[in-house]
Amino acid sequence: MSGSNPYGQDSQHHVLSVLVQNRPGVLARVSALFARRGYNIFSLAVAPTEHPDYSRITIVVDLQSAPLEQMTKQLFKLIDVVRISELDPRFSVERELIMVTVKATAEQRSQIVELTNIFEARILSVGVEALTVSLDGSPSAIDDFMKALHPYGIVESQRTGLVALPKLDRAAPSSAQSAASSNTTHSSQGKAR
Amino acid sequence: MKEKLTGAQALIRALEHENVDVMFGLPGGCILPAYDPLIESKIRHILVRHEQGAGHMAEGYAHVTGRPGVAMVTSGPAATNLVTPLCDAYMDSIPMVGITGQVPTAAIGTDAFQECDTVGITRSITKHNELVMSAQDLPMVVRQAFYIATTGRPGPTLIDIPKDVLQNEMDWYWPSDDEVRDSLPGYRPNAKGHTKMIKEAARMILAARQPVLYVGGGVLKARAAGVLRELAELTQIPVVTTLMARGAFPDSHPLCLGMPGMHGTATAVTAMQKADLLIALGSRFDDRVTGKVSGFAPDAKIIHVDIDPAEQGTVRRPDVPIVGDCRLVIEEMLKAIKDLLQSGETQADVGPWRSRVSGWREQFPLAYDQSEPGAALKPQFCLEKLRDGAPEGTIVVSGVGQHQMWTSQYWNFEEPYTWVNSGGLGTMGFAVPAAIGAKVGRPDKTVWAVDGDGCFQMTAQELVTASLERIPVKIGILNNSYLGMVRQWQEMFYGERFSEVNLSGTLPDFVKWAEAMGCVGIRVDDPQEVEAAIDKANSINDRPVVVDFRVAEDEKVFPMVPAGKSNDDILLHHSQDSRREFLK
Numbered sequence: 001m002s003g004s005n006p007y008g009q010d011s012q013h014h015v016l017s018v019l020v021q022n023r024p025g026v027l028a029r030v031s032a033l034f035a036r037r038g039y040n041i042f043s044l045a046v047a048p049t050e051h052p053d054y055s056r057i058t059i060v061v062d063l064q065s066a067p068l069e070q071m072t073k074q075l076f077k078l079i080d081v082v083r084i085s086e087l088d089p090r091f092s093v094e095r096e097l098i099m100v101t102v103k104a105t106a107e108q109r110s111q112i113v114e115l116t117n118i119f120e121a122r123i124l125s126v127g128v129e130a131l132t133v134s135l136d137g138s139p140s141a142i143d144d145f146m147k148a149l150h151p152y153g154i155v156e157s158q159r160t161g162l163v164a165l166p167k168l169d170r171a172a173p174s175s176a177q178s179a180a181s182s183n184t185t186h187s188s189q190g191k192a193r
Numbered sequence: 194m195k196e197k198l199t200g201a202q203a204l205i206r207a208l209e210h211e212n213v214d215v216m217f218g219l220p221g222g223c224i225l226p227a228y229d230p231l232i233e234s235k236i237r238h239i240l241v242r243h244e245q246g247a248g249h250m251a252e253g254y255a256h257v258t259g260r261p262g263v264a265m266v267t268s269g270p271a272a273t274n275l276v277t278p279l280c281d282a283y284m285d286s287i288p289m290v291g292i293t294g295q296v297p298t299a300a301i302g303t304d305a306f307q308e309c310d311t312v313g314i315t316r317s318i319t320k321h322n323e324l325v326m327s328a329q330d331l332p333m334v335v336r337q338a339f340y341i342a343t344t345g346r347p348g349p350t351l352i353d354i355p356k357d358v359l360q361n362e363m364d365w366y367w368p369s370d371d372e373v374r375d376s377l378p379g380y381r382p383n384a385k386g387h388t389k390m391i392k393e394a395a396r397m398i399l400a401a402r403q404p405v406l407y408v409g410g411g412v413l414k415a416r417a418a419g420v421l422r423e424l425a426e427l428t429q430i431p432v433v434t435t436l437m438a439r440g441a442f443p444d445s446h447p448l449c450l451g452m453p454g455m456h457g458t459a460t461a462v463t464a465m466q467k468a469d470l471l472i473a474l475g476s477r478f479d480d481r482v483t484g485k486v487s488g489f490a491p492d493a494k495i496i497h498v499d500i501d502p503a504e505q506g507t508v509r510r511p512d513v514p515i516v517g518d519c520r521l522v523i524e525e526m527l528k529a530i531k532d533l534l535q536s537g538e539t540q541a542d543v544g545p546w547r548s549r550v551s552g553w554r555e556q557f558p559l560a561y562d563q564s565e566p567g568a569a570l571k572p573q574f575c576l577e578k579l580r581d582g583a584p585e586g587t588i589v590v591s592g593v594g595q596h597q598m599w600t601s602q603y604w605n606f607e608e609p610y611t612w613v614n615s616g617g618l619g620t621m622g623f624a625v626p627a628a629i630g631a632k633v634g635r636p637d638k639t640v641w642a643v644d645g646d647g648c649f650q651m652t653a654q655e656l657v658t659a660s661l662e663r664i665p666v667k668i669g670i671l672n673n674s675y676l677g678m679v680r681q682w683q684e685m686f687y688g689e690r691f692s693e694v695n696l697s698g699t700l701p702d703f704v705k706w707a708e709a710m711g712c713v714g715i716r717v718d719d720p721q722e723v724e725a726a727i728d729k730a731n732s733i734n735d736r737p738v739v740v741d742f743r744v745a746e747d748e749k750v751f752p753m754v755p756a757g758k759s760n761d762d763i764l765l766h767h768s769q770d771s772r773r774e775f776l777k
Contacts, residue, residue, distance in 0.1 A: 021379060024324070029316060036317045073503035079321045079341060082379040 007042050012063040015087040015164045021080040022048060022055045029078050030057055037074055040065040043161030058163045072186055084186045087164045094164040097136045103153035104131045112152060119145045130155055195364035200328030201226040203363055205234050207335035210367055213263050215239065215633055217247035221267025222307055224294030226359035239662050244271045246626040246655040248278020252287045253630025256613040257588055261288040261342045262630060268294045269307030277620060280318040282349035284617025285437060286414055288342040289349040297357040298326060311353045320348035328363035336373045345382025346501040347414055382500065386517030386525060394496045394513045395529035399538055401470035403546045404430045410437030411475015411499060417520035418609040424523055427530065429543055431550050433461040435476055437616045440606035454482040455754050456598040459557035462760050463776050464550050468493045475499060475519045478508035488759030498522045556775050559602050560766040569745040570720055572596065572671040576603040579641065579669055582727040586611065587639040588631050592624035592648030595677035598750045600643045622651030628666045629659050646672040646696055659737045660711030667730050668739045673746040674698040681749045707739035718743040
């Protein structure tokens, strides 16, 4: 993993994993709150969870725009927000996916395939003068991959934004507890079904 | 077998089950179905002249009763007219439920006639809102809206109902408390404060030598005036009541220092500046109270009690944050203090602090210059006469501007829930409809609105509503023919360059206007006539009264902390400037 900060040299990012009721408008509520309070978002990913009543929104926030505590407290005021986990990047596993279409002339194609192998990326589509490849990895690995592809000419690309879960402790027995010690969870007092 | 109702019938029955006795509204296309079962309902409906009026009436009603106010209007322009009251209620934490019609579900998103994205527009100014897509959901959504509006930090909620949802059939049910709670897994307001924190606060209170109780609107929302008084009297700690908390502690009480902030009393402002401990109860360190934050109460430790965790540390980091309902927390605090005292702890001597504060109070009372013979009336003089002539327990309502500050300063608030105003949003035009709502909520009380001539012209049409509905409110207009507060700022901070601030000395004719709306209109321009006019207004109880006090146009509100300045830079009435040293 390279030491560069994928969210900008001086930025300080943090990941909020927000469990919400799976209802119309909930994403709008969350994003409107960030806009209204002037909190910056680096990325935002939303998808259903294993339980059909709930979705999880993973937000990479910019701590330079506001204190984390304010963000979580304001978020928690939304009626549809059930639980917020703050995932410290040092104690979480983070993944992102990118798809890139890169120019690939006949001569260049083998070089790009070689890069794809080095980064453990995959070729999704082959065209006459271009290749579409995908890579999942840490944000900085994706940055590195993009840098390596850049000289060939990027036609278009799409990143998914980060998703994350707490890092598990390798030592037995109570891995969940250890994760909780470095990642804070705010939950409604009642049962979170 | 389950009872079949239309969505509209279910809506009205749900409101009845929520013990709604009155609602304020105006029908139109999409909400029409809901107005039909209203004919048979025992709920009183007050037909307004503009939807904004319905919203402010609901707020005024909620202010004085503590029960949620209900406003029902149609879609599109009616919904957007409700936006200002919703935002006002959100800023001042007023429990209120707005009900709007919406175009039929099939037409949503097509820019249909009178369609607007009501839930989108009101998302950031309601505590919660909901677009109802099925008639079957209506009872649950209504229960959720009332539950959310009235619990935790109160606030407005909005229910947006498409026309076909009102027309469709549903099987009637009424959800239990548990079902409502379970339907909202993300909503668990915390009312009970943290015991350890409360004990820590009790220790700090006993140790403080220069403490101040900084009381905000949360004390009134929590119905905590009684326990607040007990706390102040037990500890002999002076009390300041913010604009939203006037009446939470009696002004006549020896411990009461009045209002802090931009136009607060010199004593309240200075006591906070010099305090070694601020006990913030349901107050939120608003910029109008703190002045320049870096210069605010520099030596004070902070205990911050608020039911909304997001208020803790937003402006000033508390030494002891306590999330909870003010009444429950103060009760626990009292217990903790009494326990400490019983176990032999003693309270630091606050005697020297109290005499210092009393000294300020003697040296810096509210002051204004009486008018020269033949010159225009002074607004403060009118207020003193209004206050002295008002029956006991009178509810006073204001708009926003100079008249609001003078009313807050010069009225003697002795009881909670006798002061209604728009604090956070600062909504001009609030007074007339809010007074009507307050009178509907408390018909047993005299309701005086003190308004400005600028404010009055924004919502005066609701006096037609008041006349027709036999709601005898009294309106005193402090008419200086200017947007007075703007004029004051232009005079003081823009080198007397008056820009677009003069309304008119001749138009409108407020007396004729009042009469045209079915009210009694009285004009006063001589100090000798003031008392007689007020007596006459107080004696009329079968219709609204409007008194047009023609007051001096250049009068300014003092004291004043100019925007962006530290509270130490408070500007005093000129007669007190020479005593300034006393405040050091």
